[in-house]
Amino acid sequence: MALLSLSLGQILALGFTSLTLYITAHILHNLLLHPLRRYPGPLLMRATRWGYSLRHMAGTLPFDMLALHQRYGPVVRVAPDELAFSDPQAWRDIMGHRGGGGGGGGSGSEVGEAGEMLKYDKFYMPVEGVPRDIVNAGREEHALLRRTMAHGFSDRSMREQQPVIQGYIDLLVRRLRERSEGGEKVDLAAWYNYTTFDVIGDLAFGESFGCLDDSDYHPWVKAIFEVARAGTVFQSLAHYPMFVKLVLALIPSKFLEEREKHMEMTMAKLKRRMQAGRERADLVEGLLKRADEWGLTLEKLQANSAILIIGGSETTATLLSGVTYFLLTNAEAMKKLTAEIRGTFKSESEIDFASVSTLPYLLACLDEALRMYPPVPTGLPRVVPKGGASIAGNYVPEKTVVAVHHWAMYHNDEHFKDPFVYHPERWLGDPAFADDHKEAFQPFHLGPRNCLGRNLAYIEMRLILARVLWNFDLRIAEDSLNWMSKQRIYNLWEKGKLNVYLTPVAR
Numbered sequence: 001m002a003l004l005s006l007s008l009g010q011i012l013a014l015g016f017t018s019l020t021l022y023i024t025a026h027i028l029h030n031l032l033l034h035p036l037r038r039y040p041g042p043l044l045m046r047a048t049r050w051g052y053s054l055r056h057m058a059g060t061l062p063f064d065m066l067a068l069h070q071r072y073g074p075v076v077r078v079a080p081d082e083l084a085f086s087d088p089q090a091w092r093d094i095m096g097h098r099g100g101g102g103g104g105g106g107s108g109s110e111v112g113e114a115g116e117m118l119k120y121d122k123f124y125m126p127v128e129g130v131p132r133d134i135v136n137a138g139r140e141e142h143a144l145l146r147r148t149m150a151h152g153f154s155d156r157s158m159r160e161q162q163p164v165i166q167g168y169i170d171l172l173v174r175r176l177r178e179r180s181e182g183g184e185k186v187d188l189a190a191w192y193n194y195t196t197f198d199v200i201g202d203l204a205f206g207e208s209f210g211c212l213d214d215s216d217y218h219p220w221v222k223a224i225f226e227v228a229r230a231g232t233v234f235q236s237l238a239h240y241p242m243f244v245k246l247v248l249a250l251i252p253s254k255f256l257e258e259r260e261k262h263m264e265m266t267m268a269k270l271k272r273r274m275q276a277g278r279e280r281a282d283l284v285e286g287l288l289k290r291a292d293e294w295g296l297t298l299e300k301l302q303a304n305s306a307i308l309i310i311g312g313s314e315t316t317a318t319l320l321s322g323v324t325y326f327l328l329t330n331a332e333a334m335k336k337l338t339a340e341i342r343g344t345f346k347s348e349s350e351i352d353f354a355s356v357s358t359l360p361y362l363l364a365c366l367d368e369a370l371r372m373y374p375p376v377p378t379g380l381p382r383v384v385p386k387g388g389a390s391i392a393g394n395y396v397p398e399k400t401v402v403a404v405h406h407w408a409m410y411h412n413d414e415h416f417k418d419p420f421v422y423h424p425e426r427w428l429g430d431p432a433f434a435d436d437h438k439e440a441f442q443p444f445h446l447g448p449r450n451c452l453g454r455n456l457a458y459i460e461m462r463l464i465l466a467r468v469l470w471n472f473d474l475r476i477a478e479d480s481l482n483w484m485s486k487q488r489i490y491n492l493w494e495k496g497k498l499n500v501y502l503t504p505v506a507r
């Protein structure tokens with residue numbers, strides 16, 4: 001009743017005062033009483049999550065993490081409830097297999113049973129109501145999906161997939177040859193994307209996206225980059241659920257229709273793949289075989305095929321773009337690698353899964369590029385389970401969000417000598433790098449949720465790079481000399497054009 005007798009101005013003033021008091025109390029609690037109060041970090045990050053979110057949305061978070069570790073040490077409080085680690089031991093403590101814990105840690109759990117570090121839902125599932133896939137599933141569903149999908153990544157499957165993969169690389173080389181004849185510069189980052197998307201499209205949906213045929217991005221592929229960028233906003237807003245609802249309500253209907261069209265298109269692809277029969281050694285064969293038994297809905301199948309596309313193509317193409325850039329700007333490494341490739345094989349037909357895996361310098365070049373330009377550059381957060389955990393020798397209370405940030409870890413000179421310089425030799429036993437902490441390097445993660453496609457990724461990267469360098473001499477275009485330094489990271493690298501002149505090798 002008393003409230004009714006207040007004027008609008010007085011109600012607003014009261015509301016504003018209450019909000020200010022609430023925020024001040026929250027900030028004071030975070031700074032003075034929170035269980036993480038003893039961990040160092042910048043004031044804004046310790047006091048509120050905005051310090052983290054603003055960097056994430058600005059695309060600079062992974063780079064800022066390095067500066068934070070250099071200033072505050074191996075453990076930094078990067079949000080009131082989140083710690084970032086740059087100690088190699090943290091990989092095992094956070095991602096590794098952990099004993100104990102029987103609980104399911106099912107979808108949406110805030111905190112797992114003892115022994116289990118769950119993925120942090122506010123990062124992995126910022127928008128509710130979408131079907132879960134192998135990457136963001138809870139523990140039990142994940143174990144089931146992983147066992148079934150692992151089949152498609154087996155050596156046998158991989159051997160059977162070889163002709164499919166080689167077929168797309170044949171097409172890539174043909175297309176690049178056509179373009180090199182006109183002497184025009186070629187955006188290799190785009191061409192690597194076309195190739196890896198077509199390969200994974202074929203292996204996960206039974207048909208390519210036609211990017212190499214059309215010499216262009218398929219709209220579905222373009223949408224991935226937009227979704228990744230929008231993801232930084234939703235991951236930031238996930239801490240304030242009413243804002244997520246508000247932003248979702250404000251999305252123009254044009255975008256929702258566009259999304260609907262994408263869903264329909266992938267569904268149609270999936271149905272065609274299902275009609276093609278179950279005996280096809282691709283990445284979804286195992287899932288399709290078990291679909292009826294497990295009652296997997298079409299939406300679940302679609303979500304898992306789609307995540308294979310995102311996880312399996314953009315990552316590999318990013319690394320190929322990175323390694324090409326490093327080679328183009330490090331003449332000695334480029335000379336050694338082309339000598340290895342062109343000196344080992346007598347003809348292009350000899351370059352296959354088995355033979356390309358025997359080239360040590362090629363592998364060292366890829367690993368050094370993975371270190372300097374990790375396709376997953378950010379930290380992928382986990383939540384400390386009930387009872388707390390010891391991470392790199394530090395007691396961390398339950399419910400704390402914890403992560404290791406790849407790019408920052410790999411550019412820290414406590415772990416790698418000359419971290420900003422491209423030295424493939426560090427992976428070949430060169431004594432100059434004997435003090436490097438190689439165990440700090442985990443671009444595919446470790447433990448029960450590590451990358452399922454690691455072998456496929458190495459095979460694709462080795463084959464594509466070997467065949468490009470077998471066929472062409474490369475020269476970087478003037479406008480791409482600073483390709484690396486201009487980039488931002490919105491969950492994925494925003495790569496931009498990598499323009500290169502190609503000259504076919506005369507034989």
Ligand code: HEM
Nearest residue numbers: 134135308311312315316375376444445449451452453457
């Ligand atoms: C250079 C290339 C690649 C890198 C650096 C990479 C990195 C990673 C990382 C860091 C994770 C862990 C994600 C997390 O913890 O949330 C992951 C998971 C995964 N990756 Fe890759 N990946 C690459 C290529 C591929 C390829 C080619 C595929 C094939 C489709 C693939 C399929 C997967 C799958 C299915 C998972 C989820 C595994 C699980 O949760 O059990 N990746 N990858």
